Amino acid sequence: xxxxxxxxxFAFGMNGxxxxxxxxxxxxxxxxxxxxxxxEIYPDETSEFWKSPGVTADEMKKIPTTxxxxxxxxFAEKDGTFVNSARWLQWKGxxxxxxxxxxxxxxxxxxxxxxVRELYRKEGGxxxxxxxxxxxxxxxxxxxxxxxxxxxxxxxxxxxxxQLPGFGLLKDDGTTACGNWIYCGSWPExxxxxxxxxxxxxxxxxxxxxxxxxxxxxRRVLYNRASCDPxxxxxxxxxxxxxxxxxxxxxxGNDVPDFKADSAPKEHMGPFIMNPEGIGxxxxxxxxxxxxxxxxxxxxxxxPIENPLHPKRSKNPVSxxxxxxxxxxxxPAEGYNIVCTTFRLTEHxxxxxxxxxxxxQLVPEPFVEMPAELADELGLxxxxxxxxxxxxxxxxxxxxxxxxxxxxxxxxxxxxxxxxPIHWGYxxxxxxxxxxxxxxxxxxxxxxxxxxxxxxEFKGFLVKVEKV
Amino acid sequence: MSRxxxxxxxxxxHAGSAPGTGTQRGERVAKLIDxxxxxGCKACEVAxxxxxxxxxxxxxxxxxxQTMPETAWNYWNLIQFRxxxxxxxxxxxxxxxxxxxxxxEPGCLIACPAxxxxxxxxxxxxxxxxxxxxxxxxxxxxxxxxIPKFNPATKKMFKCTLCTDRVSQGLEPACIKACxxxxxxxxxxxxxxxxxxxxxxxLREHGGHKNAGVYDPEGVGGTSVIYVLHxxxxxxxxxxxxxxxxxxxxxxxxxxxxxxxxNLAMIGGLIGVTMHYLRFGPKHVQAEPEERE
Numbered sequence: 093x094x095x096x097x098x099x100x101x102f103a104f105g106m107n108g109x110x111x112x113x114x115x116x117x118x119x120x121x122x123x124x125x126x127x128x129x130x131x132e133i134y135p136d137e138t139s140e141f142w143k144s145p146g147v148t149a150d151e152m153k154k155i156p157t158t159x160x161x162x163x164x165x166x167f168a169e170k171d172g173t174f175v176n177s178a179r180w181l182q183w184k185g186x187x188x189x190x191x192x193x194x195x196x197x198x199x200x201x202x203x204x205x206x207x208v209r210e211l212y213r214k215e216g217g218x219x220x221x222x223x224x225x226x227x228x229x230x231x232x233x234x235x236x237x238x239x240x241x242x243x244x245x246x247x248x249x250x251x252x253x254x255q256l257p258g259f260g261l262l263k264d265d266g267t268t269a270c271g272n273w274i275y276c277g278s279w280p281e282x283x284x285x286x287x288x289x290x291x292x293x294x295x296x297x298x299x300x301x302x303x304x305x306x307x308x309x310x311r312r313v314l315y316n317r318a319s320c321d322p323x324x325x326x327x328x329x330x331x332x333x334x335x336x337x338x339x340x341x342x343x344x345g346n347d348v349p350d351f352k353a354d355s356a357p358k359e360h361m362g363p364f365i366m367n368p369e370g371i372g373x374x375x376x377x378x379x380x381x382x383x384x385x386x387x388x389x390x391x392x393x394x395x396p397i398e399n400p401l402h403p404k405r406s407k408n409p410v411s412x413x414x415x416x417x418x419x420x421x422x423x424p425a426e427g428y429n430i431v432c433t434t435f436r437l438t439e440h441x442x443x444x445x446x447x448x449x450x451x452x453q454l455v456p457e458p459f460v461e462m463p464a465e466l467a468d469e470l471g472l473x474x475x476x477x478x479x480x481x482x483x484x485x486x487x488x489x490x491x492x493x494x495x496x497x498x499x500x501x502x503x504x505x506x507x508x509x510x511x512x513p514i515h516w517g518y519x520x521x522x523x524x525x526x527x528x529x530x531x532x533x534x535x536x537x538x539x540x541x542x543x544x545x546x547x548x549e550f551k552g553f554l555v556k557v558e559k560v
Numbered sequence: 561m562s563r564x565x566x567x568x569x570x571x572x573x574h575a576g577s578a579p580g581t582g583t584q585r586g587e588r589v590a591k592l593i594d595x596x597x598x599x600g601c602k603a604c605e606v607a608x609x610x611x612x613x614x615x616x617x618x619x620x621x622x623x624x625x626q627t628m629p630e631t632a633w634n635y636w637n638l639i640q641f642r643x644x645x646x647x648x649x650x651x652x653x654x655x656x657x658x659x660x661x662x663x664x665e666p667g668c669l670i671a672c673p674a675x676x677x678x679x680x681x682x683x684x685x686x687x688x689x690x691x692x693x694x695x696x697x698x699x700x701x702x703x704x705x706x707i708p709k710f711n712p713a714t715k716k717m718f719k720c721t722l723c724t725d726r727v728s729q730g731l732e733p734a735c736i737k738a739c740x741x742x743x744x745x746x747x748x749x750x751x752x753x754x755x756x757x758x759x760x761x762x763l764r765e766h767g768g769h770k771n772a773g774v775y776d777p778e779g780v781g782g783t784s785v786i787y788v789l790h791x792x793x794x795x796x797x798x799x800x801x802x803x804x805x806x807x808x809x810x811x812x813x814x815x816x817x818x819x820x821x822x823n824l825a826m827i828g829g830l831i832g833v834t835m836h837y838l839r840f841g842p843k844h845v846q847a848e849p850e851e852r853e
Contacts, residue, residue, distance in 0.1 A: 438601035449616040474623025
């Protein structure tokens, strides 16, 4: 988009300008688009990129983008599932209907899709087959219920029409359909298992097998074969998850075995079943990782020190960085010698709650948290304004001076760390009241991408701090 | 809990006993706050505002995570944040949920001269009845915890009700329901005291907090809000929790012996006047001798 190749984008429930690294570059990329569709519950930084800090009236006139803002529904206005990081699919009910003209996500998406399909039918277009032939058998095509979608994701046998009980029955011959194999079994013929609220815990180990449904196969602990010794006996009898039952010739236990159920211990099948060798890896061969087979320590792309292990190869040589004028990095030699991190507050949720008076009351405006020693050096007291500058941008807010962040001694050097909460931008109660500098915290952070998971490394970077 | 526990036990400024006293044995309720597992998220603050429908109050950044310096007439529940340096030089961030303690011997109620403005229910909840409040603010002088707050617009006093409306319907207070870490508990005073003592013992024996203990101060007859503290020998460190809170002597004298002395003086005066009347009869108006020019 920044290169001018992508002409438009949809942003649903994702404030891309504020949440990712290098906000200014994101804003400048959006300035080059023809159209932008934002579905949110509040006006956000992404949908108002065209009036971000520094955009002049003249420049605003030249921005060609047409922005479509769609009124989405909040989480309490929708049913469906939350999937947590313990892999449970937990169904939730609707607390209240969406207000005013706001619509459920699935209605908005369905109506866009049906409109696009109609255009394809009339006018044709590129790669028409997936658009024209997709199965769309919902009882209300312009507003599918999430229960129907969840049943569809679980998958069914196309011959019998029955819901499938588990991913083991999926076939690659076109006789079964499934939205995602890991969720297969969550809504079998028996009904929606993600809606279960059973609080019984027969083993007393906190397994709760009848509370909601855990992917895959309602298995609560992955690789649970590793809880047993090679002979198939639990390492800790007091916390037995599964075990080999010789009489029945299979693995049984308090959890669903994550293993070939009838593979006896004497067959020596390893517990880490997703690896061909069946064991955990420290040495990962066959180019499994872009940066080599062994774990290695690299300093972040911006670090106060060179890598003590190998200063000549301080940073990850294959971490992905963009080559643009806006992708700049700073070094201690240039005066960027304070480590900065960004964080979330318990009182706020991302970029929503800055619009809610209750949350704004709890923490009314942005701040920069810093060690008392650094504040002393700068001649600064809590509540006075500081300017934080990185190679990419700057941020101005009041200082919160604390003894909770202590100076660190790194490679013999006294090093300060500061922290900035991410929750403010240029739209919200404090922003509209003129209480902030209107710059998202991520205007400071760099985009450097981990070469394996592609997670941007932007929680630690270098800055300068000065009293305003 | 039931409606029966909302039977009035004591009434401010009221002559004679409360109606129905002794006819029903109430179960005392209590809130337990384990400061050792509070993370200072302030969910309880929001729950309090929302349940009690309290209006938005503008706050100012003040170099702290604490929402405001002290509770307010429209802000009854406040986490007090304190950075505390331990003996070994390590830093501890203390967070204490500050609200009405619902004293068994409530200084506010004792100090209050308005009949029915403050009541204590048999379940231990001390509640302000704003319709009878005369706005004199004597309760402020009676409270050792700086809790009653004055609304200058309505000239009435306000504070935490321990969600008496919820409790009377068998629900826990709103703050308890909102707590994500489980540091807040609600139940009978007996159960909460036992739970608090067990937790304090655990902290002493296994948590490395040799001074851990329970805060349920004797000086006000015990409270219906009790704390588990890492260091019960130093409650002041938790945002000024008084070590030995008492109803001020002046308030006790004023509403106790001095009140009776006053009554005695008044009755004595009346008796004197009556005796004088009986002994000397009514005062006769004597004609003033006319002055002559």
